[in-house]
Amino acid sequence: MTEVPDAVARLARDARRVTVLTGAGMSAESGVPTFRDAQTGLWARFDPEQLATETAFRRDPALVFGWYAARLAGVRAVAPNAGHLALAEWGRRAEVRIATQNVDDLHERAGSDVLAHLHGSLAAFRCLDCGRPFGGTIPAPDAAGRAEPPQCASCGGPIRPGVVWFGEALPERALSDAVAACTDADLVLVVGTSGLVHPAAGLPAVARRAGVPVVEINPDRTPLSASADHAWRTTAAIGLPALVARLG
Ligand code: ZN
Numbered sequence: 001m002t003e004v005p006d007a008v009a010r011l012a013r014d015a016r017r018v019t020v021l022t023g024a025g026m027s028a029e030s031g032v033p034t035f036r037d038a039q040t041g042l043w044a045r046f047d048p049e050q051l052a053t054e055t056a057f058r059r060d061p062a063l064v065f066g067w068y069a070a071r072l073a074g075v076r077a078v079a080p081n082a083g084h085l086a087l088a089e090w091g092r093r094a095e096v097r098i099a100t101q102n103v104d105d106l107h108e109r110a111g112s113d114v115l116a117h118l119h120g121s122l123a124a125f126r127c128l129d130c131g132r133p134f135g136g137t138i139p140a141p142d143a144a145g146r147a148e149p150p151q152c153a154s155c156g157g158p159i160r161p162g163v164v165w166f167g168e169a170l171p172e173r174a175l176s177d178a179v180a181a182c183t184d185a186d187l188v189l190v191v192g193t194s195g196l197v198h199p200a201a202g203l204p205a206v207a208r209r210a211g212v213p214v215v216e217i218n219p220d221r222t223p224l225s226a227s228a229d230h231a232w233r234t235t236a237a238i239g240l241p242a243l244v245a246r247l248g
Helices: 006-014 024-028 054-059 061-076 082-091 106-110 172-183 200-209 236-245
Strands: 017-022 095-100 114-117 120-127 159-163 187-191 214-217 230-232
Touching (some): 006 230, 006 236, 017 172, 024 236, 054 061, 061 120, 082 095, 172 200, 200 214
Parallel strands (some): 017 187, 095 114
């Protein structure tokens, strides 16, 4: 088992309220392809910027919907890793609030409540026109990778993925919940995110201004490393179980 830095173990043990910010590195060890890695096969000739926009969806709904249906199927085919499970276990011992940039549902499937999906969720679809959530079946992509979006039962509009597209603002409620959770905590952990994507990138700074210690868990150095109280070079699936084992 990996060595937990004593100062990190102490902060974790003493914290009653822990806020965890997670990014792509959290899910990588489950085998969830990153956004760019999802650009393979049928969709390889498109940039994400060509697929993940409302303009693209309006231009070719079946192309864009098919890509998201395939990504959803990809997420459903993988399982939460030891890092997700450790956070769920921690949540049974302390108040653990999770704000994630990930659009997968691996935290939930591990048994955690997610406070905020900052970039939306692959599993949550809604009407493009009236916003009504869609609870029906998501069609599988055909051999060409295309899938016609279902129609809204209320207004007949096309059903769109519940993720944040390029050019769209983050969900206001998710962002304000995450900001509150970063100021009102005994410890903020930043797991597997380079911290480069704004405005979520500003959350660790929000915590530090409020006097909340920030611990980074990431195998690589990131722009956050220098300002974090501790930068622990480990991965989510190795570091988090080791940390939770030290809680006593
Ligand atoms: Zn509608």
